[in-house]
Structures are given as C-alpha cells and as structure tokens.
Amino acid sequence: MFPYIFKIGVFELRVYSLMYLIGILMTLYFVKKKGQKLGFSKELIENLIIITFIGAIIGARIYYVVLKWDFYSRYPKEIIAIWHGGLAIHGGIIGGIIAAYLYCKKYGIRIFQYGDMVLPFLLISQGVGRFGNFANGEAHGVPTITPPSIIFKVKNVFPEFWSTVLKTFGLKNNPVEVSKLMDLIKEKGALTVQFQGKIYELKEYVPWGISFSPKYNPPAYQDFGTLPVHPTFFYEMILNFICGYFLVRLWKDDKNIGKGVISGLYLIFYGVIRGFVTCFRADDLMIGFLRAPHLASLIMIVIGSVLVYKGKNKGGIL
Known part of the structure; x- marks a missing residue:
C-alpha cells in the first residue's frame, strides 16, 4: 500500500524494516528489565536477542528457499537476494530456537528461562511485523469473492x-x-x-x-488486480496482540519464568493462529498438496502442549 516512508536517491526507509526495528527494540527493552531482575547482565540479554534474531533471519530464508527449490535451483544467485523477499515465519522460529539454544548452552542459561522471557514480546512483534506486510501489499489473502x-x-x-x-x-x-x-x-x-x-x-x-x-x-x-482480498495480515496482527497480551500477563509474575509454560503457550497460540490464517492465505508455501504452515503449526501445537503439561505438572523442564 505504501512500502516506504521516504526515499532519497537509492535509499528508502521501508515500513517493513521499521516494523522489524520496533519489534526488536521493544523486546530488548522489556526482556533486559526482566533479565536484570532475575540476575542476568543487560549485555548478555542484548547479545542473546541479537543472536536469536540473526538465527531467525537465516532460518526463515533457508526454509523458504528449500520449499521454493524449483525456482532457486534455476536461479541460484537469488538465494542470497533476501531484499527481493522470501522469509518464512516457521523457518524463522526454527532458526531462532537453534541459535538461542546454542548460545544459552554456551553460557549456561536454561533455554526455557530465556524462552519464557522473550516469547510474549516475540508474538507481539510478529503482530507489529504484519503491518509491514500490509504496507508491502504481501502475505495477502484470497479474494473475498472466494466461497x-x-x-x-x-x-x-x-x-x-x-x-x-x-x-x-x-x-x-x-x-x-x-x-x-x-x-x-x-x-x-x-x-x-x-x-x-x-x-x-x-x-x-x-x-x-x-x-x-x-x-x-x-x-x-x-x-x-484490484479485487478486494482478505486482510490476512490484520487477522494475524489482531490475534497475535490478543494472545501476546495474555502471555505478558503471565510473564509479569517471576514465578512463571523458567518453567516452560509460557514457551509452550506461545507455540500453541501461534500454531493455532497461523493454522487459521493460512486457510485464507493466497501465497502459502506447499509440501506436496498440503500447506506447509498447517504441518508446521500442528507440530508447534503438539510440542507446546507437551511443554505446558510438563511445566504445570512436573515443576518445569530443563
């Protein structure tokens, strides 16, 4: 709709990039406050969030390229052309988890302690990011005339x-x-x-x-063309904000940090949200004849349910 805020020569400040920046800064602010309260240095938290973000970008790109290999095998130079688009949220979640796990293991941090601190704001940041999709006119739904x-x-x-x-x-x-x-x-x-x-x-x-x-x-x-389409970016934005608010309520109580319940609920919430929104999406990645987000969301819901069960009934995990 309006992909950039201003443009000077070849430089342009894109709305999508600004949404990423807002999400990162918001997450940094709140997680640093919680981390310092729980005894972590702000430098450690900053590095951990940055490493997680980098891992998420790499994972999102790899996931997208693998599922679009028919195209990228013909145009291999496009694999690194991330500025042309092509990031998948489920790949970002996988990449972010791997990066965070390796960093946490190196510094002796319990992965679910970090997950419980950061994931409520990740969900809200994902909602903020969907406004960037609206500005780009992407991640759109099918026409509203579709039965x-x-x-x-x-x-x-x-x-x-x-x-x-x-x-x-x-x-x-x-x-x-x-x-x-x-x-x-x-x-x-x-x-x-x-x-x-x-x-x-x-x-x-x-x-x-x-x-x-x-x-x-x-x-x-x-x-x-100009056919009205389902605003899937707004569907997901609203649902992310609602579920994110609920997670933040849990996050405020220090007793909930480290049990894995918040992390599990994030996986369940986003799995359900993305599974629902995917039904309306026109540009989803496919695995065979099935939509990749449906399969990934199902896995998230199963894993999240296990984490919540263990966290609530066995005093936390890891």
Missing part, C-alpha cells in the same frame, strides 16, 4: 479453483483482466462457476476486503 467451502478445505484447491474461474469467464491471468471480475459481479449480483462437479457462487462474502492499487505494483495487485 468459504474453498477456503477451508484441508487440501489447498484454491489455485486450481482460481484457474477455473478465470477460464470460465474468459479472463487472462493478469491484474487488469482479473480486476474485471468485480465489475461482472456488480453487474449481475453474483456469478456461478462449476468446479469439481459442484456449482460455486462468486459474490462478496465479507465486506472488509482490502483492494490494492497498481501504484507500487505490490504482490496482491499482481495476483488479483
């Missing part, structure tokens, strides 16, 4: 469904042509399309869709 029964299928059939829609109405797969669909719907009230032996109706199912203009040629416009 719910297509959105909530376990198998991701949306690409095949969308191809059928365009073919049915004789539209080419480009922004200008796709944008005509809304005019057709307004003219006729609703459209119908046959897909996999069933008749589906195309109409505005929710009124809060967001339409992206061609001004900055964002991914959402490239995919669906």
Whole structure:
C-alpha cells in the first residue's frame, strides 16, 4: 500500500524494516528489565536477542528457499537476494530456537528461562511485523469473492479453483483482466462457476476486503488486480496482540519464568493462529498438496502442549 516512508536517491526507509526495528527494540527493552531482575547482565540479554534474531533471519530464508527449490535451483544467485523477499515465519522460529539454544548452552542459561522471557514480546512483534506486510501489499489473502467451502478445505484447491474461474469467464491471468471480475459481479449480483462437479457462487462474502492499487505494483495487485482480498495480515496482527497480551500477563509474575509454560503457550497460540490464517492465505508455501504452515503449526501445537503439561505438572523442564 505504501512500502516506504521516504526515499532519497537509492535509499528508502521501508515500513517493513521499521516494523522489524520496533519489534526488536521493544523486546530488548522489556526482556533486559526482566533479565536484570532475575540476575542476568543487560549485555548478555542484548547479545542473546541479537543472536536469536540473526538465527531467525537465516532460518526463515533457508526454509523458504528449500520449499521454493524449483525456482532457486534455476536461479541460484537469488538465494542470497533476501531484499527481493522470501522469509518464512516457521523457518524463522526454527532458526531462532537453534541459535538461542546454542548460545544459552554456551553460557549456561536454561533455554526455557530465556524462552519464557522473550516469547510474549516475540508474538507481539510478529503482530507489529504484519503491518509491514500490509504496507508491502504481501502475505495477502484470497479474494473475498472466494466461497468459504474453498477456503477451508484441508487440501489447498484454491489455485486450481482460481484457474477455473478465470477460464470460465474468459479472463487472462493478469491484474487488469482479473480486476474485471468485480465489475461482472456488480453487474449481475453474483456469478456461478462449476468446479469439481459442484456449482460455486462468486459474490462478496465479507465486506472488509482490502483492494490494492497498481501504484507500487505490490504482490496482491499482481495476483488479483484490484479485487478486494482478505486482510490476512490484520487477522494475524489482531490475534497475535490478543494472545501476546495474555502471555505478558503471565510473564509479569517471576514465578512463571523458567518453567516452560509460557514457551509452550506461545507455540500453541501461534500454531493455532497461523493454522487459521493460512486457510485464507493466497501465497502459502506447499509440501506436496498440503500447506506447509498447517504441518508446521500442528507440530508447534503438539510440542507446546507437551511443554505446558510438563511445566504445570512436573515443576518445569530443563
């Protein structure tokens, strides 16, 4: 929508980068305060958060490249072109955990003590970061004219469904042509399309869709022209803030730090949030015919449940 705040020559201050910075500074501020209260030096906490962030960026990129290997195997120079986009949150979580674990092991810190201190603010920071996705016009949802029964299928059939829609109405797969669909719907009230032996109706199912203009040629416009799409970045932002608030309430009590319960709840909360939002996403990574975030979220929920159980019933772990 507005990817940068200002631009001077080749330099531009991007909203997405600013959201990252806000998230890091917020996390540093609160975790340093808690860490010093629990006997950790502020330098140790600063280094740990920076190392975790670097590990998360590396992990997010590796995860994305592996699941998009068909593209990157043909264009290997693009593997390091992180400025062209291509970071996956689940890879970031894995990379951040690995980096934090290695650093904590080196300095004798209990990994779940660190996790319980930082993860409430990571969840809130993820919510802040989703505003950057909105500014970039990325991580967007499917058009709001998509029937719910297509959105909530376990198998991701949306690409095949969308191809059928365009073919049915004789539209080419480009922004200008796709944008005509809304005019057709307004003219006729609703459209119908046959897909996999069933008749589906195309109409505005929710009124809060967001339409992206061609001004900055964002991914959402490239995919669906000016059709209103589900604001998945806002769905996730709101849910992250709500769950983050609950985790911060637990974080305030020092007795909850180090048991692993907060860390487990983070995994459960974000697993559920991302699993839900993924149903609406138009650009998710795939593993075979399944959406990669659904598989990763399921693993997060299982691991998180184990951590919460052990933390609550066995006096903490590790």
